[in-house]
Amino acid sequence: MMSLLTDNTMLAALLALVGLGTLFGGLLGYAAEKFKVGSDPIVQQLDELLPQTQCGQCGFPGCRPYAQSIADGDAINKCPPGGQSTINAIANLLDISAPSLDEEHGEEEIRTIAYIREDECIGCTKCIQACPVDAILGAAKLMHTVIADECTGCDLCVEPCPVDCIDMLPIVENIHQWQWSAPEHSADLIATTASGMHEDAA
Amino acid sequence: MRQIWNTPGGVHPPDNKEQSLTKNIGHLPLPEKLILPLTQHAGTAAKTCVVVGEKVLKGQKLASASAGISAAVHAPSSGWITAIEERSVAHPSGMSAACIEITCDGEDRWIERVSYPNYQQASAMQLRDLIADAGIAGLGGAGFPSAIKLDSGTKKPIDTLIINATECEPYITADDILICERADQIIQGIDIVSHLLGKPKTILIGIENNKPEAIAALNQHCQGTGIEVVYFPTKYPSGGEKQLIYILTGKEVPSGQLPADLGMVCLNSGTAFAIKRAVIDGEPLISRITTLAGEACGVNRNYEILIGTPVSHLLQHNNFDQALCSRLIMGGPMMGFSLASSEVPLIKTSTCILAPSHTEIPDDEPPQPCIRCGLCSEACPASLLPQQLYWYSRAKDHERLQSHNLFDCIECGACSYVCPSNIPLVQYYRSSKGDITNALATKATAAISRERFEFRQVRLEKADIARESKREARRLNTEQAKKMSPSTTQSTGSSAADIIKAAQLRGITKQASPEQQKAKLQRTLLAAQMRLEEAQQRLVQVTNKGSAHQQAQQLASVEAARRKVEQTTQRLTEVSH
Numbered sequence: 001m002m003s004l005l006t007d008n009t010m011l012a013a014l015l016a017l018v019g020l021g022t023l024f025g026g027l028l029g030y031a032a033e034k035f036k037v038g039s040d041p042i043v044q045q046l047d048e049l050l051p052q053t054q055c056g057q058c059g060f061p062g063c064r065p066y067a068q069s070i071a072d073g074d075a076i077n078k079c080p081p082g083g084q085s086t087i088n089a090i091a092n093l094l095d096i097s098a099p100s101l102d103e104e105h106g107e108e109e110i111r112t113i114a115y116i117r118e119d120e121c122i123g124c125t126k127c128i129q130a131c132p133v134d135a136i137l138g139a140a141k142l143m144h145t146v147i148a149d150e151c152t153g154c155d156l157c158v159e160p161c162p163v164d165c166i167d168m169l170p171i172v173e174n175i176h177q178w179q180w181s182a183p184e185h186s187a188d189l190i191a192t193t194a195s196g197m198h199e200d201a202a
Numbered sequence: 203m204r205q206i207w208n209t210p211g212g213v214h215p216p217d218n219k220e221q222s223l224t225k226n227i228g229h230l231p232l233p234e235k236l237i238l239p240l241t242q243h244a245g246t247a248a249k250t251c252v253v254v255g256e257k258v259l260k261g262q263k264l265a266s267a268s269a270g271i272s273a274a275v276h277a278p279s280s281g282w283i284t285a286i287e288e289r290s291v292a293h294p295s296g297m298s299a300a301c302i303e304i305t306c307d308g309e310d311r312w313i314e315r316v317s318y319p320n321y322q323q324a325s326a327m328q329l330r331d332l333i334a335d336a337g338i339a340g341l342g343g344a345g346f347p348s349a350i351k352l353d354s355g356t357k358k359p360i361d362t363l364i365i366n367a368t369e370c371e372p373y374i375t376a377d378d379i380l381i382c383e384r385a386d387q388i389i390q391g392i393d394i395v396s397h398l399l400g401k402p403k404t405i406l407i408g409i410e411n412n413k414p415e416a417i418a419a420l421n422q423h424c425q426g427t428g429i430e431v432v433y434f435p436t437k438y439p440s441g442g443e444k445q446l447i448y449i450l451t452g453k454e455v456p457s458g459q460l461p462a463d464l465g466m467v468c469l470n471s472g473t474a475f476a477i478k479r480a481v482i483d484g485e486p487l488i489s490r491i492t493t494l495a496g497e498a499c500g501v502n503r504n505y506e507i508l509i510g511t512p513v514s515h516l517l518q519h520n521n522f523d524q525a526l527c528s529r530l531i532m533g534g535p536m537m538g539f540s541l542a543s544s545e546v547p548l549i550k551t552s553t554c555i556l557a558p559s560h561t562e563i564p565d566d567e568p569p570q571p572c573i574r575c576g577l578c579s580e581a582c583p584a585s586l587l588p589q590q591l592y593w594y595s596r597a598k599d600h601e602r603l604q605s606h607n608l609f610d611c612i613e614c615g616a617c618s619y620v621c622p623s624n625i626p627l628v629q630y631y632r633s634s635k636g637d638i639t640n641a642l643a644t645k646a647t648a649a650i651s652r653e654r655f656e657f658r659q660v661r662l663e664k665a666d667i668a669r670e671s672k673r674e675a676r677r678l679n680t681e682q683a684k685k686m687s688p689s690t691t692q693s694t695g696s697s698a699a700d701i702i703k704a705a706q707l708r709g710i711t712k713q714a715s716p717e718q719q720k721a722k723l724q725r726t727l728l729a730a731q732m733r734l735e736e737a738q739q740r741l742v743q744v745t746n747k748g749s750a751h752q753q754a755q756q757l758a759s760v761e762a763a764r765r766k767v768e769q770t771t772q773r774l775t776e777v778s779h
Contacts, residue, residue, distance in 0.1 A: 047652070048648075050648075051644075052648035052651040052652045052655065053651070062659075132658065133655050133658065175241075175291070175295055175297045175298070179632075179633065179635075179637070180632035180636055181633055182629070182633040182634075183569070183626045183629045183633070
């Protein structure tokens with residue numbers, strides 16, 4: 001056997017290469033199965049940056065589908081609830097420049113929470129079906145109410161209500177949620193130009 | 203003399219303590235109304251246990267501690283509960299919070315006091331319950347509920363008890379005067395705590411050397427008690443818990459850990475006094491020593507005030523001049539905050555009310571750009587990099603802020619004090635801390651929302667699948683039924699005759715059971731017989747007086763009725779067989 005190989009170097013080379021190819025092919029195949037990544041990790045990371053309002057203002061049915069779409073190359077500025085900070089975070093993750101919010105999808109507004117005017121509720125369950133996070137409690141012909149802690153303020157329950165008894169109210173800050181505000185930056189007085197526009201100088 | 207360690211950084215602001223030390227502890231006349239916020243401590247609000255209109259006695263519990271970190275609230279004087287509502291409170295936000303208002307009756311009548319002069323016989327648990335029941339929270343300014351602090355739980359056993367009498371902040375002399383006048387009671391309080399903690403090996407009282415009278419008083423009363431009084435040079439902020447521990451023991455409390463993790467407990471001297479009052483005299487925490495200082499007040503002095511006393515009441519009795527006052531500060535000039543209104547009540551953590559004149563503490567000068575002089579880093583007692591933190595805070599770079607240990611900042615204000623550009627550095631740090639905490643909270647709620655959204659998707663999918671499988675089952679059922687009656691499937695002829703035949707067949711298959719058919723035929727027969735009788739009667743009438751044409755018509759109808767009766771009888775006999 002060995003003498004056959006030493007005599008036919010061509011055959012030996014061929015066998016060696018085929019052998020190596022099979023070995024590494026097998027290894028790679030095994031690794032691909034063993035260390036398989038379940039879902040696209042970038043989608044996961046994008047999904048974590050999105051505000052999880054599930055409002056659909058981006059045109060996708062929820063935050064994860066939009067994350068998937070961004071991973072597939074969609075624009076990153078379609079999320080009004082997340083606003084500029086979310087856009088910046090996504091831009092930072094994807095290492096691209098951050099565009100400003102696409103006005104087509106809505107404007108960045110203060111966070112609100114849905115409140116049902118309970119006297120007027122007729123118990124139609126339409127809002128319950130519309131809520132993407134199951135934050136509305138109630139049953140047919142019984143009053144409904146919003147679990148304020150779970151409400152994402154997505155607005156989706158307002159439109160289906162046949163008696164218009166849902167209000168989107170801004171979150172009232174109480175003493176426990178209060179935080180110090182950042183000091184206002186005064187103009188950086190060093191190195192101003194004659195016109196006083198320090199941005200020019202910078 | 204024990205070895206002392208020197209903390210990094212620190213500043214030496216003028217201490218301005220002599221003004222309020224000229225007089226002894228004063229007492230104010232009883233205010234008309236007392237306002238008691240439910241949150242006077244660190245943690246969650248206490249739960250009200252009285253109702254509006256109720257008559258309460260001095261020392262009666264108004265609100266009990268809720269679960270977790272909380273402290274009870276007691277009535278500082280007797281009177282009626284006149285309101286339980288949101289009132290503006292002493293808080294940097296100037297916002298309102300839930301308060302209980304007592305209209306005093308002037309009698310100042312005590313509730314029955316339960317005291318334990320023989321605390322040596324009580325168990326640690328009993329003593330802790332007593333302290334918790336008395337609503338004692340750290341009187342040094344942070345207001346952490348003492349009973350929780352003294353519950354080492356499963357952590358290391360406590361071998362060092364440190365009493366903080368440093369009082370490093372300018373103007374404040376509340377602890378100083380309390381020690382001078384009531385050192386014996388403070389030592390009793392320390393003994394109670396020491397008993398509760400199982401006699402720690404080392405008991406130290408840390409005090410700055412600018413209080414010679416207090417040091418003398420302590421030394422006199424500590425003789426033979428095993429308590430060591432350690433004094434050290436004045437430097438702000440030596441009174442910070444972690445700073446004091448380092449000065450006295452040379453040990454650093456690691457970032458994110460508590461002194462209890464090192465087997466240490468640190469209590470304010472005022473808290474020790476309050477513990478003595480609670481255990482030996484049975485008096486809950488209803489009063490404290492507060493310094494009134496500042497040039498806008500005619501009298502600078504320490505008062506034993508009832509908790510809940512409005513700041514305005516304190517000022518009124520001290521020739522306060524509004525025009526002279528630049529701003530009203532609760533706490534000291536370094537770490538205190540401005541009050542929006544003088545109607546807010548004094549609470550358990552109110553160490554000082556400072557009413558400085560415009561020359562004493564002038565308005566903030568406009569900040570200038572950072573010149574990177576580095577003075578702030580030299581002043582930082584926590585060895586942080588204030589300048590870096592400032593830039594990151596302006597850039598809202600939360601990651602870098604955290605990696606530069608923003609949360610180890612004790613907000614002492616030393617960096618702002620030394621800043622030649624008047625940059626309000628601490629305000630940047632406080633704001634960034636709030637931003638980061640909020641961002642984390644938002645992230646946590648977003649995670650919950652995501653979970654709920656995904657759960658809903660799964661639920662809807664499951665419902666869809668269930669509906670689909672039901673539909674499939676129904677379709678299969680109909681197919682099977684079609685196969686069971688092959689005649690219907692065969693009769694797919696195109697001609698009209700075929701269609702009629704098929705329809706007839708369908709009619710037959712649709713027919714009811716023989717019994718039902720029989721009953722139906724019997725009903726038809728009965729009706730036909732009745733019609734036949736009627737027709738015969740009409741025929742008789744017509745034969746008597748009708749025309750020939752009418753007679754013929756009636757004859758035909760009788761004939762038709764008879765035929766129907768015959769047909770039905772015949773079908774009935776067929777079905778019966």
